[in-house]
Amino acid sequence: MKLLILGGTQFAGRAVTEAAxxxxxxxxxxxxxxxxxxxxxxxxxxxxxxDGGRATLADGEWDVVVDTWSGAPAGVRDTARLLAGRAGRYVYVSSCSVYVWPPAAGYDESTPTVESSPDAGDVPYAEAKRGGELAVLDAFGDERSLLVRSGLILGPWENIGRLPWWLGRIARGGDVLAPGPRETPLQYVDVRDLAEWMLDAAETGRSGPYNLVSAPGHTTMGELLDTCVAVTGSKARLRWMPAETVLAAGVEPWTDLPIWVPPTQEAHGALHGVGVERALAAGLRCRPVADTVRDTWAWLTSLGGAAPQRPDRTRVGLAPEVEERLLREA
Known part of the structure; x- marks a missing residue:
């Protein structure tokens, strides 16, 4: 198979390149x-x-194109049009954010999506991803377009900082604020499982939209953080705190405390309750959380502990002084 990866040097693109x-x-x-x-x-x-930035793509033929673009949909539109006559299938890494927010837990690929356009310029993330989908469909048609609506992605090469923040914080040791409940279910996909599924799907000629994330309840907040303690060899002590206490202190789920969303909030169903029956039936297999955490820690260690950071994303993580205050008052 001949693959053209647009990007291919960081996180999801890197995982696809390595897998191919x-x-x-x-x-x-x-x-x-x-x-x-x-x-x-x-x-x-x-x-x-x-201007002229696609000149090096003016020639060549490929079986599959994989595109991870999350900027203006027009960027996908012009690239897809350029390649439509010289590539067999276009795989676009989209997002579950394309659904009208927040979708109810259990939502599937038939859930209504946000309004957007393939001709849009700089628009919010959800509209950008939906516009990118429409751009691919316009250029490649329904039968040659694979829209991968990813959920939370974790694993080596992560440049958002979610799992790396938890690993780094726990590696420093001491008392660590752990947002409860311990049994809060989590749903994510290891970036390598995402990559392998996309290549399999492209090779077998799959098309259309797929929600791509593990089955709901693949792990829990407790298992994730316990595993972080184990793989780092840290002496950290997890101090579990009720969600109500954390929220009352003004701590923001998902950003201040990455990955975590209280199960009582609508956003939990949207982020950790994605319907993935279609992808599972199409061969999606997700490795255990221990493998994801261990391999991410090994990668971070190889970098000296400093993970790369996407410039277009806000850094995540709880300010040390806020954590200290909450632990002191608990």
Missing amino acids: LARGWDVTVFHRGRHAAPEGVAVRLGDRTA
């Missing part, structure tokens, strides 16, 4: 040159946001 190379695929990476591409790929440099 491991399969012996012929991989071309189109990127801006800001990060080194994995060894073994053909590189075409360019910036789709610049």
Whole structure:
């Protein structure tokens, strides 16, 4: 298989590139040159946001294109149109954020989506991803378009900072504020499982939208944090605190305390209650949380503990002084 990955140097794109190379695929990476591409790929440099920035894609044919773009939909539109006659299938990494928010727990691919346009410029994230989907459909049609609506993605190469923040905080030791309840169910997909499923789906000719995340309740907040303690070898003491206490202190779920959303909030169903029957029936398999946490810690350690950070995303994590105050008052 000949694969063109648009991006391919960080997080989801990197995982797709590594997985394709491991399969012996012929991989071309189109990127801006800001990060080194994995060894073994053909590189075409360019910036789709610049005039003439797609010039290096003017020739070549591929079986599959994978695109992780999350900016203006017009960026997907123009790239997809350029490649429509020279590529077999277009896989667009979208998001469950495209659904009208917040969708009820158990929602599937038939749930209404936000309004958007493939011609849109800079728009909010949900509209950008939906516009990207529409751009792919416009250029490649229903039968040659695979829309991967990912949920929470964790694993090595993460440049958002969610799991890396927890690992780093727990590795420092001491008393760690752990937001309850311990049994709060979590749903995510390891970036490598996401990549493998996308390549399998593209190779077998799947099309249409798929929610791509583990089954609901794949793990719990307690299991995740206990595993962080175990893999880091930390002497940290998890201090479990009721969700009501955490919220009353003005702490923001998902951002101040990454991954966590209280099960009493609507957002929990939207983020950790995604209906994934279609993807599971299409072969999605998700590794245990211990593997994701262990391998993410090994990757972080190889970097000296400092994870990369996407410049277009706000840093996550609880301020130390807020944590100290809450633990002192508990």
